[in-house]
Amino acid sequence: MASSTSVPVGFHYETKYVVLSYLGLLSQEKPQEQHSLPTQDPSTGSQALDKEVLEKVKAEIEEELKHLDEEISKAFTSTGFDCHTSPVFSPADPETSIEDCLAHLGEKISRELKDPLQKALASLLSKPVTYQEYRERTQEAAALATGWSKVWTSSALL
Secondary structure, three states, X not given: OOOOOOOOOOHHHHHXXXXXXXXXXXXXXXXXXXXXXXXXXXXXXXXXXXXXXXXXHHHHHHHHHHHHHHHHHHHHHHHOOOHHHOOOOOOOOOOOOHHHHHHHHHHHXXXXXXXXXXXXXXXXXXXXXXXXXXXXXXXXXXXXXXXXXXXXXXXXHO
């Protein structure tokens, strides 16, 4: 039997903001060194392509954040959701941004679940990934986690 649970007003906006912020963090990281095969010419321009893709991703994230802001503004009269009262958009400590919180949480999960995450990642990278396979590996890796660590295990595998 399905259960109905109400979510707080603004949950959709906060969740979208958190995901976009997380993706923004990933796009700011330096591309990992890719080991070229001995037959590959390292000067093929893959770094330029990587930089071009990262710039495109960053631009798309910025555009989505603008759309989110517009969506929130348009919906204010019907939802009453105000970014200024949201702990996600306006944290109590301005020095602590959502990005900082996500980075801290990601590092914590990586330390706590190092072996299960590595095992899950190796399994996922060894064959074509399906949703079912990703879900099963995520659940296995999250089996030892609790609280938010359990929730964010799937993001850590991304």
